[in-house]
Amino acid sequence: MIDKYDPKPVEERRLAAWDAAKLSRSAPSDKKAFTIVIPPPNVTGALHIGHALNNTLQDAFIRHHRMKGEETCWVPGTDHGGIATQNVMEKQLKAEKVDRHALGRDAFLERMQQWTRDCKKTILGQLHRLGASLDTDREAFTMDEARAEAVYQAFKALWERGLIYRGERLVNWCVRCGTALSDIEVEREERKGGLWHVRYKGADGSEGAVVATTRPETMFGDTAVAVNPKDARWAHLVGQKVVIPFIDRAIPVIADDYVDFEFGTGCLKVTPAHDQNDWDIGQRHGLEAIKAISPDGKLTEAAGPYAGLSREKGKDQVVADLEAQGFLVKKEDHKSAVQTCYRCGSVIEPLLSLQWFVKQTELAKAPLKAFDEGRFKIHPESWGKPYRAWLVDIKDWCVSRQIWWGHRIPVWYKDGEKPVVAKSSPGAGWTQDPDVLDTWFSSALWPLAVFGWPEKTKDLAFYYPTSVLVTGYEILYLWVARMQMMGLAFEGKVPFADAVIHGIVRDKGGKKMSKSLGNVVDPLLMMDKYGTDALRMALMAQAYPGKDIAFDEQTVVSMRNFVNKVWNSARFVLMNLAPGKTYSLDSLSHCCLELSDKWILSRYQAVLKESRARLDAYDPAGAANALYGFLWDEFCAWYIELAKGRLTGIDGEDKEAARAILVSVLAGTLKALHPLMPFVTEELSEALRPWSGETESFLLRAGYAEPAYDWSNPEAEAEMRRVMGAVTAIRSLRAQLNVPVDMTVKAVVQGELADAHRPYVSRLAKVEGMEPFTARPPQSATAVADGVTFYIPLAGVVDFAKEKERLTKELAKAETDIAKCDGKLKNLSAATGVPAEKLAEAREQRDAAVARRERLQETLAVLS
RNA sequence: GCCCAGUUGGCGCAGUGGUAGCGCGUUCCCUUGACAUGGGAAAGGUCACAGGUUCAAAUCCUGUACUGGGCACCA
Numbered sequence: 001m002i003d004k005y006d007p008k009p010v011e012e013r014r015l016a017a018w019d020a021a022k023l024s025r026s027a028p029s030d031k032k033a034f035t036i037v038i039p040p041p042n043v044t045g046a047l048h049i050g051h052a053l054n055n056t057l058q059d060a061f062i063r064h065h066r067m068k069g070e071e072t073c074w075v076p077g078t079d080h081g082g083i084a085t086q087n088v089m090e091k092q093l094k095a096e097k098v099d100r101h102a103l104g105r106d107a108f109l110e111r112m113q114q115w116t117r118d119c120k121k122t123i124l125g126q127l128h129r130l131g132a133s134l135d136t137d138r139e140a141f142t143m144d145e146a147r148a149e150a151v152y153q154a155f156k157a158l159w160e161r162g163l164i165y166r167g168e169r170l171v172n173w174c175v176r177c178g179t180a181l182s183d184i185e186v187e188r189e190e191r192k193g194g195l196w197h198v199r200y201k202g203a204d205g206s207e208g209a210v211v212a213t214t215r216p217e218t219m220f221g222d223t224a225v226a227v228n229p230k231d232a233r234w235a236h237l238v239g240q241k242v243v244i245p246f247i248d249r250a251i252p253v254i255a256d257d258y259v260d261f262e263f264g265t266g267c268l269k270v271t272p273a274h275d276q277n278d279w280d281i282g283q284r285h286g287l288e289a290i291k292a293i294s295p296d297g298k299l300t301e302a303a304g305p306y307a308g309l310s311r312e313k314g315k316d317q318v319v320a321d322l323e324a325q326g327f328l329v330k331k332e333d334h335k336s337a338v339q340t341c342y343r344c345g346s347v348i349e350p351l352l353s354l355q356w357f358v359k360q361t362e363l364a365k366a367p368l369k370a371f372d373e374g375r376f377k378i379h380p381e382s383w384g385k386p387y388r389a390w391l392v393d394i395k396d397w398c399v400s401r402q403i404w405w406g407h408r409i410p411v412w413y414k415d416g417e418k419p420v421v422a423k424s425s426p427g428a429g430w431t432q433d434p435d436v437l438d439t440w441f442s443s444a445l446w447p448l449a450v451f452g453w454p455e456k457t458k459d460l461a462f463y464y465p466t467s468v469l470v471t472g473y474e475i476l477y478l479w480v481a482r483m484q485m486m487g488l489a490f491e492g493k494v495p496f497a498d499a500v501i502h503g504i505v506r507d508k509g510g511k512k513m514s515k516s517l518g519n520v521v522d523p524l525l526m527m528d529k530y531g532t533d534a535l536r537m538a539l540m541a542q543a544y545p546g547k548d549i550a551f552d553e554q555t556v557v558s559m560r561n562f563v564n565k566v567w568n569s570a571r572f573v574l575m576n577l578a579p580g581k582t583y584s585l586d587s588l589s590h591c592c593l594e595l596s597d598k599w600i601l602s603r604y605q606a607v608l609k610e611s612r613a614r615l616d617a618y619d620p621a622g623a624a625n626a627l628y629g630f631l632w633d634e635f636c637a638w639y640i641e642l643a644k645g646r647l648t649g650i651d652g653e654d655k656e657a658a659r660a661i662l663v664s665v666l667a668g669t670l671k672a673l674h675p676l677m678p679f680v681t682e683e684l685s686e687a688l689r690p691w692s693g694e695t696e697s698f699l700l701r702a703g704y705a706e707p708a709y710d711w712s713n714p715e716a717e718a719e720m721r722r723v724m725g726a727v728t729a730i731r732s733l734r735a736q737l738n739v740p741v742d743m744t745v746k747a748v749v750q751g752e753l754a755d756a757h758r759p760y761v762s763r764l765a766k767v768e769g770m771e772p773f774t775a776r777p778p779q780s781a782t783a784v785a786d787g788v789t790f791y792i793p794l795a796g797v798v799d800f801a802k803e804k805e806r807l808t809k810e811l812a813k814a815e816t817d818i819a820k821c822d823g824k825l826k827n828l829s830a831a832t833g834v835p836a837e838k839l840a841e842a843r844e845q846r847d848a849a850v851a852r853r854e855r856l857q858e859t860l861a862v863l864s
Numbered sequence: 865g866c867c868c869a870g871u872u873g874g875c876g877c878a879g880u881g882g883u884a885g886c887g888c889g890u891u892c893c894c895u896u897g898a899c900a901u902g903g904g905a906a907a908g909g910u911c912a913c914a915g916g917u918u919c920a921a922a923u924c925c926u927g928u929a930c931u932g933g934g935c936a937c938c939a
Contacts, residue, residue, distance in 0.1 A: 003899065188937095195939080213939060226939095263938040270939090277939075337937070382868055386934050389867080393935085473933085508876085510932090530901095541887080542877070546869080548932085550876055554888055561901040572898035625878070625886070640898080728905090735905040741894050820883040824920075827882080831919035838882075845883075 001574065001687070005567035007531025010683045015128065023700055024062075024133040026073035028462035034065035034072045035466040037447050038134065039479070040142060042081030043119040044088050047126045049505045049513070049551060050472065052523035053539045057502060057620060058470045059132045060540060063675035064615040065467075066133070067703045073463055075450045076127065076134035078120050080143040082439030083177050083343045086405040089115060105404050112405050116141075126524065131532055131678045133700070140450045142442040143407065150449035151407045151442050152423050154486065159421050163359045164399075166411075166419075170272075170279045171398050173351035174341040175297035175311070179402040180355050181341060182438060183395055184477050186348050188337045195334035196319060197265055199327050200225060203241035203250045209234065210329050212264025214336055215274070216322065217315040219244055220303040221292030222251055224270040226281055229255035231266050245327045246318075247304040256281050273352045289352055295402075297349060311349070356400035356409060356435070364391045366488035367481060376484060376494045379618055380545040383473060383501050390477050399438045406436030444482035447495035454490070468618065469496040472504060473546065500618045503548035505539070510550050526556055533677035534560035540676055541624045562628055563680050566673070569636050570684040573662045576647045582693040583660035586708050592653045595723070595757060597661055598716035600639045603630060604665045605711045611672045612704070620676060627673050635665060638724065638764075645763050659691075667692040668705035722787055723757050729783040730765035730790055736806050737781055737798055744768050748777050750855075751788035767792070782807065782859040786848040789855045804863050807856055814853040821846035 018024070036058050041051055058074060066072040089112055093100055100108055120141065127134060140147060158164045171180040196216050202208035209225050225242055227234035237253040244251060258281055259268045272282030272289035282289055292302050299306045299314040306314050322328040339348040368391045370376045371384070378384045400409060412420045412430040420426050445453070447469075451460040465487070471480065480499055487495030506512055507519040514520065526535045537559035542549045585601070593601075607630040614622035639662075646658045667688050674681040682699055685692070696702035730747075739745065744766045750773035753761070761767055767790065779795040781803050825842050828834045 001898095004901070005899095211939080215939080258938095260938050268939050275939075277937095336939090380869090383934090385868065389935070476934095510876095544878080547877090552876065552888080555876080557901080558887060561899095564901045565899065568899035568902085570898085575898070621878085629886080636898085637903090641903095644898095732905060735893065738893080741904080742896070817883065824882065827919040829919085834919080842882085849883090 001571050003568065003571065005531070005564045005680060007527075007533065007563070007679065011129075011131075011532055011679045014679050014682050015131070018133070018698070021698060023698055024074065024135050025137060026071060026135045028458050029071045031069065031071035033463055033467070034062070034070040035075075035463040036062060036073075036468055036470065037075045037450055037466055038077055039469070039471045039475075040077040040079035040140075040443070040446065041123050042079050042084050043116045043123070044081055044085050045119065046122055047523065049521045049523050049526075049539075051126075052130060052526075052535065053502060053505050053543060053549065054470060054472065055127055055130055055132050056536045056539050057500070057543060059130070059678075060536075060615065060620045060623075060675040061468060061470070061618065062133055063678060063700060064612075066700050067671065067674065068612075069703055071462075072133075073138070074132070074134045075138045075140065076124065076132075076136060077138075077140035077446075077450060078116075078123055078142070079443060080116065080141065080405065080439060082401060082406050082436070083174075083179060083181075083403055084439075085112070085116075086403050087177065087343060089405070100404075108404055116143075129524070129527060129532065131536070133678075138450065142439070142446070142449075146452065147442060147445070147449045148407060150445050150453055151437065152410050153454045154441075154445055154490065155410055155437070156421050157490065158358060163362060164356065165359065166354065166356050168352060168354045169357070169398070170274075170276055170350050170352050171355050172339065173295060173349045173353065174344065174346055175295070175349055176344045176346035177341060177403065178295065180351075180353060180398050180400060181348070182398045182440075185342045186339045187342050188339055190335055191338045193334055193336055193338075194319075195264060195332040196322070197329040197331070198245070198269075198322055199329055200242035200244060200251075200269075202237075203243050206240075208242040209237055209253060209267045210265045211267040211269040213269050214334060215271075215315070216318045217299065217303075217306075217311060218271045218274045218292045219269060219318070220247055220299065220306070221271045221273050221290045222249075222269045223272060223282065223287040223290055224251050224285065225253045226256045226259050226268045226270050227253065227266060228259040228261045229257065231259070231261040233261075234266060245322060245325070246306075247302075254281075254285050256284065274350050276350055279350075279352075291352060293349055293351065295351060295353070311347075355398050356411075356433075358397040358399050358441075360394040360396050360485075363485045363489055364394045367391055367484035367494075370484065370488060370494050376497060376499070378476075378480075378499050378501060380501065383476060383546060387476055387481065391481060397438075399441050400433075400435040401438055402435055404436065406439060407442055409433040409435050409437055440478055440482060443479050444486045447483055447487060448490060460491075464491060464495070465493045466496045468498045468500055470500045470502065473501045474504070476501065498618070501546050502543055503546060505549045505551050508550055508552045510548070513551075521551055521553070526553070530556045530560040531563060531679070533563045533680050537562065537624060537628075537677055540620045541628070543621050545619070562632065563677060565632055565636060566670075566677075566680055567684065569631065569640065570666060570670075570687065572640060573666050574687060576643075577659060577663065577691050579690070581691065583656075583663045583691055584693050585660065585664045585711075588657060588660055589653065592657050594654070595716055595720055596639055596642045596760070597657060598711075598713045599720035600635065600661060600665060601711035602713035602717050603634055604668065605707055608668060608672055608705070608707070615675060623672075624676050627669065627676070631669055631673075635669065638720075639665075641764060642760055645759065663688060663691045664705075667694065668707075671699055671702065671704050674699045719757075722785070723760050726753065726761055726783075726785040726788050726790070727764045729785040730761065730767060730792070733781055733783045733792070733806070734765070737794070737802055739794065739797055742766075743797075745792050745794065747771070748773050748780070748791040748793075749788065750791070753788045761790075776859070776862060782855070784810065784852050784855045784859075786852065800863060804860065807860055807863070811853065811856040811860065814849050814856060817849040818846060818853060821849055 062072050062074045172186045173180055193214055195212055195214055197210050197212050199210050200208050211225055222244055238255045240253050241250040242253055270278045270281050272279045272287055273291045290302050291300055294300050297311050299309050301307050341348055371388055378387055410421055410423055411433045412422055412426055414430045447466050451463050453460055483495045534556050538556040607626050610626045611623040643658045646655055649655060670681040670685050685699055694702055746769045747767045749770045758770055777791050777793045780791040780793045781798050783790040828839050828842055
């Protein structure tokens with residue numbers, strides 16, 4: 001075995017073996033089901049580091065539960081991605097100078113299909129490379145035949161329940177994408193703009209009103225000017241008419257409570273066709289809605305001389321002309337939140353248009369109840385409140401999109417007939433609605449659709465509801481809430497009882513990754529450079545619920561180092577085994593175990609328990625940190641170092657005990673690490689198999705090691721801590737006094753140090769010939785640990801000034817410790833109801849510190 | 865404006881009532897037969913601030929400040 005872990009060949013070999021064994025396949029069985037449906041990535045290109053995080057987490061959970069013996073099923077798939085994917089294709093076409101409309105709908109869709117095929121391949125390949133143990137036989141796509149059937153059936157069912165309607169409403173319109181969007185597909189950002197005070201003269205030639213507006217270009221759609229009924233300044237105008245500049249259309253002045261007379265001039269121009277609040281006012285007062293802006297973002301005929309100008313140009317021109325002609329009273333700087341398209345960033349235009357909607361209030365009731373009754377939990381809990389609030393204050397969902405890529409709305413029209421919901425044409429003369437459904441409509445059905453819904457399949461019965469959903473908080477409403485609605489509406493059960501919400505992977509400085517900033521990290525590159533296990537560990541070790549991750553390549557490097565450490569620990573163990581014997585902890589003879597054995601077994605058991613509990617609680621970071629620390633700082637740093645001496649000795653019971661523990665603890669730790677870093681653990685487990693007694697070829701089939709004996713041993717742990725303390729005290733002394741590293745020193749020992757533990761100190765601190773204390777040897781340095789003191793004669797080596805300085809520092813530390821213990825003891829004895837153990841523990845701590853102080857004081861006295 | 869989260873050594877983060885931890889980085893020493901992708905030692909924090917509860921607070925409560933986020937917005 002080579003002394004450096006080389007991930008590439010190992011990963012290739014393991015993937016091939018896993019694939020050949022169809023290791024991740026699942027079928028309904030009598031075992032407990034543990035099911036996850038993948039958040040299907042959009043077919044917009046390659047996966048990014050966020051996907052790597054999302055899928056690593058899911059894979060860890062899946063592997064963990066499979067190793068616990070459950071029937072795990074992780075369903076792979078991709079999402080057609082509606083607008084996002086169509087935008088990608090439009091960019092491609094633009095580069096080829098092809099117009100989408102010239103190409104035609106059918107040819108366009110043909111190209112989309114081709115692109116989708118390629119993209120799926122890329123995505124699934126990347127997931128495979130990541131080690132994702134997906135049941136590839138179940139691959140689904142939100143627009144394949146089975147999913148199309150589910151979408152149709154869901155639409156039809158909602159229609160029949162009266163939950164779908166078509167109507168002309170003010171919707172969020174993306175001028176760039178040329179489609180309506182739902183309320184949650186809109187983002188808001190603060191932008192600096194202006195607030196223009198514009199005079200609308202009275203129809204009778206009087207002064208009229210001065211309105212304040214941020215959007216003067218929409219004034220051609222005004223159908224009233226509103227003032228607050230309590231506003232004395234403008235009361236005389238109510239009921240009068242004023243005239244819109246340039247086009248001289250007269251509009252009424254109305255009174256409405258909505259108007260805030262603190263703001264602007266207290267006069268509000270009302271444009272029902274282009275503003276939600278104005279729309280509401282319009283409804284209350286029976287105002288007409290005049291469209292001043294067209295779906296392509298240009299001013300309409302209503303704008304008279306400005307017709308045909310873009311929104312932006314129109315605004316500039318209108319403002320310039322208002323000023324030139326004396327209508328502009330004043331311009332203020334004004335910050336306002338503009339709404340932008342979540343797909344292309346263009347400014348959203350509220351536009352009156354005919355769209356399809358899904359009624360939400362009714363559908364939101366069941367998820368709300370499920371949440372309140374604890375049948376659905378969000379991790380971390382802090383996302384529960386906004387989730388709930390969103391459901392309570394929910395608005396109807398605009399589901400029609402004016403694009404081509406998606407599920408065509410299954411509604412057919414014919415003159416003089418009522419619209420019909422049908423999969424295909426009901427007959428001659430019928431035409432299908434040209435729009436497609438919001439991509440999130442099909443996503444909402446995902447946990448149902450991947451198991452064959454609406455058919456009552458065996459899969460659906462066994463796997464639904466699924467166990468957990470792992471996703472980012474940015475699609476909590478967009479997706480998670482909608483799945484809850486649909487799942488409850490159609491199957492009466494939550495689609496998953498738990499949602500694990502992870503954060504966004506940001507760059508090192510905490511900035512969001514974006515192509516334009518050039519700070520995007522390619523997961524494939526990281527895997528190439530450091531190995532897949534290292535990337536997975538780097539992501540997972542920082543994946544605390546709901547928290548964003550600041551991604552630093554350094555972390556991957558350090559995890560690569562950890563993987564290498566694991567590799568080398570196994571190399572060491574393997575080098576020290578003889579062929580032909582298998583080991584297990586169960587066969588260990590307890591009488592021949594020494595302190596380090598009892599200690600490592602106790603720690604091993606505790607860490608296994610912890611990592612399992614952490615993974616059960618969807619906390620892979622906790623599991624990763626526990627196992628990392630155990631393997632490196634306990635198993636390698638202390639146990640292996642101590643075992644070295646035993647392994648070079650003659651064959652015997654002690655050597656065999658050390659071998660058994662090395663093999664078993666390592667094998668068990670590899671199993672525990674397998675959900676986190678599957679490749680290296682599988683490779684090493686295979687290498688250990690002749691000795692570990694493991695008969696299964698794959699860790700996923702082998703399952704976790706179940707200790708048959710309770711190795712927990714607090715006494716051994718405490719005792720080992722004392723030995724470690726002694727070793728560290730001597731090492732520290734040596735380092736600070738510049739005792740040569742390879743120099744073995746003698747020592748006089750005062751206090752307790754069991755004979756059996758002397759070899760530990762001897763080996764790890766290079767001390768030999770530990771004589772019992774009779775007197776402090778001359779010219780010696782002193783290492784004081786709890787319960788034991790070492791006097792190390794160092795004539796000619798010790799710089800006594802330095803030694804004094806060192807001891808003084810240690811004395812100060814002892815004093816601090818005592819003071820802290822005193823404070824604690826005082827508190828504890830003053831309090832009532834303090835457990836006796838706590839008091840005893842505090843006393844012990846204090847006694848130890850006092851003893852240390854005494855030794856240090858004595859030594860310092862001798863030195864001076 | 866309302867709500868939520870965060871504020872811990874240079875950086876990134878754990879830690880939820882009893883003497884502050886981890887990774888990276890820094891300084892010094894070391895190529896000793898698992899590993900220099902390593903080993904040893906060390907420096908570095910009054911846990912944002914102000915009150916409060918408690919015998920005891922980084923941890924619980926209240927308030928303030930800053931940062932990030934969610935929701936709602938006065939045109």
